[in-house]
Amino acid sequence: MAGNEPQDSNQSVSAAIPGRASIPDTPSLSFVLHTADAYFDIPDPKSQPPPATTQASATAPNVNGESMKPSETTQPLNLKALKEYEKLGLTGNIISACANIPYAVGITKDGKFELTPRPGKSMLRDSLSYLSSSNLWKHTVVGWTGEVLPALSAEFGELLTRKDLLGPSSPTGEGRQLGSVAVHDVSGSGFNSAFIQHFKDNEPSIRDILITKDRRLELETLLEHAFKDKIVPVWLGEWTDDRHDTLLLKDQTRWKRYAEEDLYQNLHSNIDREDERADTAQTFADYKRLNESVADGIIKAYKPGDIIWIHDYQLMLLPEIVRRRIPSAYIAYFHHTNLPPKEILTMLPRHTEVLKGVIGASVVGVASDGLRHYVEDYYRSSLKLTGDGNGVVKTGGRHISLINVPVGMDITVVQQGAYGEAKVEEYMHEISRRYSDKKLIVARIHPDRPEGTDFLLRAFEHLLEQYPEWKSRAILILLSNPESIHHSSKSRTSRADTALHVVNINSRFGSLVHQPIVYPNLKIPAPEYYALLRLADVGVVASDYEGVSTMSMEFIVCQQEKFSPLFVSEKSIISDDTSSAAVDQSAQAANTATTIRNGLAMSDEVKQSKHKALLHYFSEHNVASFTNEFLTKACASFAKYCPYENAAELEQAVLLKAYQSSQTRLFMFDYDGTLTPIVSDPDAALPSAKLLQALQKLASNKQNKVWIISGRSRAFLSKTFGDIKGLGLSAEHGSFLRKPGDETWENLAASMDMGWKAETDKLFMSLCEKTDGAWIERKEVAIVWHYRNAIDHDACLARAVEAKALLEGEYLKAWDVEVMLGKANVEVRPRFLNKGVMAARLVQETFANGTSGFVLCAGDDTTDEDMFRALLSSKLKMDNVFTCLIARDGKPSLGYYRVKEPADLVEAVAILSEQ
Numbered sequence: 001m002a003g004n005e006p007q008d009s010n011q012s013v014s015a016a017i018p019g020r021a022s023i024p025d026t027p028s029l030s031f032v033l034h035t036a037d038a039y040f041d042i043p044d045p046k047s048q049p050p051p052a053t054t055q056a057s058a059t060a061p062n063v064n065g066e067s068m069k070p071s072e073t074t075q076p077l078n079l080k081a082l083k084e085y086e087k088l089g090l091t092g093n094i095i096s097a098c099a100n101i102p103y104a105v106g107i108t109k110d111g112k113f114e115l116t117p118r119p120g121k122s123m124l125r126d127s128l129s130y131l132s133s134s135n136l137w138k139h140t141v142v143g144w145t146g147e148v149l150p151a152l153s154a155e156f157g158e159l160l161t162r163k164d165l166l167g168p169s170s171p172t173g174e175g176r177q178l179g180s181v182a183v184h185d186v187s188g189s190g191f192n193s194a195f196i197q198h199f200k201d202n203e204p205s206i207r208d209i210l211i212t213k214d215r216r217l218e219l220e221t222l223l224e225h226a227f228k229d230k231i232v233p234v235w236l237g238e239w240t241d242d243r244h245d246t247l248l249l250k251d252q253t254r255w256k257r258y259a260e261e262d263l264y265q266n267l268h269s270n271i272d273r274e275d276e277r278a279d280t281a282q283t284f285a286d287y288k289r290l291n292e293s294v295a296d297g298i299i300k301a302y303k304p305g306d307i308i309w310i311h312d313y314q315l316m317l318l319p320e321i322v323r324r325r326i327p328s329a330y331i332a333y334f335h336h337t338n339l340p341p342k343e344i345l346t347m348l349p350r351h352t353e354v355l356k357g358v359i360g361a362s363v364v365g366v367a368s369d370g371l372r373h374y375v376e377d378y379y380r381s382s383l384k385l386t387g388d389g390n391g392v393v394k395t396g397g398r399h400i401s402l403i404n405v406p407v408g409m410d411i412t413v414v415q416q417g418a419y420g421e422a423k424v425e426e427y428m429h430e431i432s433r434r435y436s437d438k439k440l441i442v443a444r445i446h447p448d449r450p451e452g453t454d455f456l457l458r459a460f461e462h463l464l465e466q467y468p469e470w471k472s473r474a475i476l477i478l479l480s481n482p483e484s485i486h487h488s489s490k491s492r493t494s495r496a497d498t499a500l501h502v503v504n505i506n507s508r509f510g511s512l513v514h515q516p517i518v519y520p521n522l523k524i525p526a527p528e529y530y531a532l533l534r535l536a537d538v539g540v541v542a543s544d545y546e547g548v549s550t551m552s553m554e555f556i557v558c559q560q561e562k563f564s565p566l567f568v569s570e571k572s573i574i575s576d577d578t579s580s581a582a583v584d585q586s587a588q589a590a591n592t593a594t595t596i597r598n599g600l601a602m603s604d605e606v607k608q609s610k611h612k613a614l615l616h617y618f619s620e621h622n623v624a625s626f627t628n629e630f631l632t633k634a635c636a637s638f639a640k641y642c643p644y645e646n647a648a649e650l651e652q653a654v655l656l657k658a659y660q661s662s663q664t665r666l667f668m669f670d671y672d673g674t675l676t677p678i679v680s681d682p683d684a685a686l687p688s689a690k691l692l693q694a695l696q697k698l699a700s701n702k703q704n705k706v707w708i709i710s711g712r713s714r715a716f717l718s719k720t721f722g723d724i725k726g727l728g729l730s731a732e733h734g735s736f737l738r739k740p741g742d743e744t745w746e747n748l749a750a751s752m753d754m755g756w757k758a759e760t761d762k763l764f765m766s767l768c769e770k771t772d773g774a775w776i777e778r779k780e781v782a783i784v785w786h787y788r789n790a791i792d793h794d795a796c797l798a799r800a801v802e803a804k805a806l807l808e809g810e811y812l813k814a815w816d817v818e819v820m821l822g823k824a825n826v827e828v829r830p831r832f833l834n835k836g837v838m839a840a841r842l843v844q845e846t847f848a849n850g851t852s853g854f855v856l857c858a859g860d861d862t863t864d865e866d867m868f869r870a871l872l873s874s875k876l877k878m879d880n881v882f883t884c885l886i887a888r889d890g891k892p893s894l895g896y897y898r899v900k901e902p903a904d905l906v907e908a909v910a911i912l913s914e915q
């Protein structure tokens with residue numbers, strides 16, 4: 001949602017609802033009184049998903065003591081209670097991918113990382129917090145760190161206090177922290193040229209900063225310990241070495257040029273740029289770089305069965321990027337921002353790529369039904385996708401559900417901020433004294449969308465002209481946050497235009513002691529803002545194409561004593577009635593003047609009933625309902641059109657071609673379930689003659705490096721494969737290693753304290769006592785509880801899940817080990833040794849400096865996903881990388897290709913070995 005006065009200064013997350021599917025040729029605006037049913041697209045309760053069963057969401061008593069509860073249809077989704085979702089294998093983890101993590105990262109003078117919560121709030125931020133506080137979902141946030149800069153030199157820091165070097169508006173904004181941390185975006189409008197020159201001359205390298213792997217880990221650890229959620233910071237920079245150790249943070253904010261100056265402006269129908277770009281290729285590449293970097297962050301955190309929820313316009317390419325890398329992932333995208341009419345949208349450079357990017361997701365959400373129809377129509381008519389005409393479109397065999405979910409914010413926070421702070425009352429007292437005999441019209445304007453401001457000013461002028469009784473009584477207070485500007489030529493000039501317009505009106509209608517318009521043009525602290533909203537006699541959201549702005553909701557929550565009416569730019573309202581668009585602008589301004597005047601004179605009874613309806617709407621449609629409804633609808637869609645069913649079958653011809661065209665090839669095979677079928681007795685799981693022969697042949701080819709990377713003990717692997725000299729072996733999930741041609745094993749776990757094994761054994765023994773047929777496999781490092789031969793598998797699975805939780809909690813919290821649910825087993829092993837570490841090491845050794853080479857990596861189990869992840873995170877180009885899951889039934893996986901049985905894989909390997 002577009003940021004309001006006390007909002008954060010970074011890219012405000014903007015949500016809006018277009019008033020229609022097409023707009024008139026000439027820009028024209030009017031303001032319409034809000035009523036709940038006119039303003040919102042109130043969903044048809046019959047079309048809602050069935051209510052889930054548990055847990056009430058956040059409730060807040062309003063000042064009248066009524067409870068503001070979300071409706072039952074938007075209760076949290078309890079996956080455990082819903083059998084139909086079982087087949088999805090959901091982990092219960094949501095990965096929220098957004099432009100920024102919720103903390104600004106700074107570096108202090110002594111080189112330490114410093115985290116500061118990003119100020120302000122927005123609907124997206126509220127939604128992230130809501131998920132964080134949920135005990136039904138686990139939550140991971142992946143986002144850019146924001147521009148990270150080192151501390152400034154003392155001399156430079158001092159300069160920041162010098163007024164002669166600073167421009168008319170001080171340097172504030174996203175990440176622009178003065179003093180010890182950093183100053184961002186010196187090219188922004190907050191500095192004058194002398195300051196910028198000084199900056200360039202004296203602090204040339206301030207924006208380039210080297211971050212080593214250890215430093216990155218340091219920040220990740222800090223984030224891990226500071227918050228309940230997992231937060232994966234995404235850095236923007238260039239690698240300075242082949243090993244991807246050191247990153248040069250450089251041009252960190254460059255992605256904003258396309259995102260903010262082209263895309264954001266276009267999405268808000270703001271297209272009259274004076275400076276058309278000659279460098280779109282570069283700006284688009286920067287935007288893509290952000291999206292790709294966030295995809296890398298997702299891959300780091302992703303476990304098959306996680307839901308990846310991507311937010312908003314900064315990441316419109318991301319769904320497609322993730323889909324290409326993880327075809328089976330559950331990807332949902334929510335578009336918080338407005339969309340322009342088609343003829344404007346098609347003027348956006350690279351718009352087709354952007355819109356194709358979005359439908360990499362399986363679920364695409366927007367805030368209103370009108371917008372959903374618009375999106376559906378766009379994809380069907382412009383991108384020629386087929387669809388059912390009812391919210392589902394198809395591309396490349398995949399189904400994409402287009403859904404609408406009313407957005408909402410955490411109004412409990414507004415309630416608390418507006419009514420629970422003594423400061424608010426103090427400011428109210430002061431403002432009332434200052435404007436004792438006046439009526440206050442409090443309006444939000446947006447410098448990025450100046451038409452709305454201009455229109456409001458003209459309407460106000462009309463009010464003073466047409467109704468002279470208001471000439472000395474009506475005060476218009478314009479609220480505009482200079483920090484929420486998305487740079488464009490338009491926004492740069494609009495503030496000056498607004499200021500001039502204000503001066504003209506004030507000089508025409510004002511006097512020495514009375515100024516009809518107050519335009520502070522500064523970020524107002526929250527208590528003052530709430531005080532103003534509580535005292536307002538009329539509220540106006542003036543920026544066009546705004547939709548459901550946070551101020552609308554804040555205004556209604558703040559008006560629980562006065563019930564003043566709220567007017568919103570018509571273009572931001574859901575309505576198919578576009579007739580006013582044809583009306584002459586000045587006539588509309590005059591009409592609006594009358595509307596505002598009527599609002600000022602409205603009877604208490606009418607005001608109260610309108611307010612009641614809106615407050616009820618906002619109470620029902622809050623952050624909890626938004627988040628829950630989105631996830632409920634997304635899961636229903638995943639269940640209907642399982643994305644994993646679209647994973648690619650491993651094609652022999654493609655594999656062969658890639659093999660033949662590569663000089664160096666790496667093979668990494670898991671064993672059980674991959675090269676040989678799962679059987680009841682591990683000792684009976686033996687390789688076929690065909691497999692042994694194929695491995696023998698493959699390994700004897702000098703161009704091939706062939707490894708078996710298994711959870712099995714080294715004794716088992718030596719006995720089973722020891723005779724194939726050219727074969728590399730890794731036992732117990734990467735704990736042991738025997739290089740091709742070697743007879744001896746390297747123990748990578750040698751230095752580890754194995755105290756955790758006794759604790760684990762104790763718990764496993766107790767499980768065996770309760771479970772007939774279960775047994776413990778004690779390997780040199782890892783330890784496994786097996787229940788394949790037990791009778792009641794469901795009961796065992798429940799026991800296994802419980803045991804995992806117990807081990808991860810009280811039993812093993814002192815040790816760095818991982819507890820894994822495998823195929824009819826629970827296994828514990830050191831965390832730092834896993835198949836992924838082994839795979840990354842082999843990739844590095846095999847393709848020393850290169851980025852290309854043939855890899856075939858196959859597995860069937862959770863532990864094998866680590867290998868797939870390592871490959872996806874490597875610098876290898878993925879064209880010749882074949883990650884293959886062996887699975888009879890569909891399930892999400894990081895593996896790109898699939899075969900059904902070990903025999904299918906053995907067949908493919910045998911064919912390659914004959915080359």
Ligand SMILES: O=P(O)(O)OC[C@H]1O[C@H](O[C@H]2O[C@H](CO)[C@@H](O)[C@H](O)[C@H]2O)[C@H](O)[C@@H](O)[C@@H]1O
Pocket residue numbers: 670671672673674677678679680681682683685709710711712713777784786788822823824825827861863
């Ligand atoms: O990494 P892998 O090579 O896939 O080994 C994983 C575990 O495999 C074995 O257990 C599994 O396979 C058995 C034989 O088919 C089966 O009886 C059992 O139910 C499976 O869990 C092995 O016993 C473990 O040590 C490995 O960690």
